[in-house]
Amino acid sequence: MAGEGDGPGTEDPSVTLFREYLRLKTVHPEPDYDAAIRFLERMAEELGLPMKKVEGHWKYDPFAAVKDADGNIYGRGSQDMKCVTIQYIEAIRRLKAAGKRFPRTIHLTFVPDEEVGGHKGMETFVKLPEFHKLNIGFALDEGLANPTNAYTVFYGERNPWWITVRCPGSPGHGSRFVENTAAEKLQRVINSFLEFREKEKHRLNTSECFTLGDVTTVNMTMVKGGVAYNVVPAEMDVSFDLRIPPTVNLQEFEEKIKAWCKVAGEDVTYDFAQKHMDQNFTCTEESDPWWHAFSSTCKAMNMTVKKEIFPAATDSRFIREEGLPAIGFSPMNLTPILLHDHNEYLNEQVFLRGIQVYERLVPALASVPPLSGEE
Structure with missing residues (x-):
């Protein structure tokens, strides 16, 4: 050249x-x-x-960790999850400095790839001998902020299904009424999914008992197809992000999807980019030793605890799939939920209070007596 x-x-x-x-x-x-x-x-x-490096619509550089006059610390990760990382570390630092020792071993794990499905992170880690050698009895994982004075605790989570529906059809010239097109089938598929979405949205909005984690969310995220304005495509695809509560019969739900595809037209198929089938809960009855240690410590600190199904997905699901109890918890009350949002922040007093919470929680959990079946 x-x-x-x-x-x-x-x-x-x-x-x-x-x-x-x-x-x-x-x-x-x-x-x-x-x-x-x-x-x-x-x-x-x-x-x-x-x-000046700026991430769109931020008040401050999202990696400058600016603290304003109210003590709000702005930064990407201030709520998700650099806060809990440092709170864990500082709680352990204080416990070690006080010379505390406990019947159970405390392990801190820092695992990558949670935001992209965890396939090369926790999903792989829980299958390795190194994980099983830790002899885990109970796990704490991330939660969410709560705008009220309460603290949200997650004992299960919805299953993420990422699905693509493929709609083949008759190709042809854009000037004609081509029959049996991919677009017609695509429209029927979209209508079925979005009609179900409206029903679930209505359930959430009309029940005071439901939180987001109690209903199935459906969002259309991608549409593909076509090569030119005047060419009717031979195939069009549409993708959806579904989050399904553990109370839903997953086999029956997939049959519903099959029925939607059948109604849409001939040869409409689907495949999954992600399909989690775990429906394990972590017990939150006071008779459970782990939950009792957690909840009684919170009560002793005058903390109001609100139990929910996590609306999205965390690494907890891989731990629960191994048959281990796991609680999702981030000690961030009086804080708007801003993870993945612009102007994500955490107040320094809420942050410091979180260290104190872990300083009490970790010893309580690490002091749970041996349970039946534990080595």
């Missing part, structure tokens, strides 16, 4: 700079944005220009 051997000494500096920037791998799914930022920071310095 012409110019292939040109280097910094023989080509225009602007071309050299352009080629340097092209070498940065900023494509998804693993873009190296850090390298791109370092490059742009260097350019700003060379040009004597100010540079």
Whole structure:
């Protein structure tokens, strides 16, 4: 190729700079944005220009950890989950400094990939010998903030189903009334899913007893198909994100999906990108030693606890699939739920109070006497 051997000494500096920037791998799914930022920071310095990194619609740089006059600490991860990481560490630091020892071993695990399904993280880890050697009796995992004075505790969670429905049809020219098209089938599929969505939304809005974790949410997230304006496509696909409570019969629910596809038309099929079938609960009866240790400690600290099914998905589901009890809990009351949102923040007093909560909870859980069947 012409110019292939040109280097910094023989080509225009602007071309050299352009080629340097092209070498940065900023494509998804693993873009190296850090390298791109370092490059742009260097350019700003060379040009004597100010540079400010901003994630859209944030009051402050989301990685500057700004603390405002009210003590609110802004940053990506302030609620999900860098807060709990440091609260765990500081609680353990204080317990060790006080010379505390307990009948049970306390393990801190920091596992990647939870946000993208956990397949290379906790789902893999729980199958490894290293996990089983830990001899786990009980697990604490992440929860959510609560805008009220109460603390939300999650004892189960909905199963995520990521499904793509494929609608084949007759292709043809865009100027004709082509029969049996993929779009017609797609429309019927979408109507079936979204009609069910409205019914579940109505159930949630008309029952004071229900929280989001008690109903099935349905959201259409992707539509694919077509190559040109004037070509009727031979196939169109639509994808949905379903979150199904553990109280739903999953086999019957899948039969409902099959029926929707059959009604939509001939040869409509579906496949799953993710299909979790775990319907395990963690017991929250006072007769359960783990729950009693947890709840009695909260009561002793005058904490109001609200039990719910987690509306999304966490690594707890993989732990429960192994037959182990797990509670999702983040000690963040009086805090709006802002995980994954702009201006995510946590007040410093709520954060510090959380350390005190773990400083009491961890010893209580680590002091539960040996249970039947434990080694």
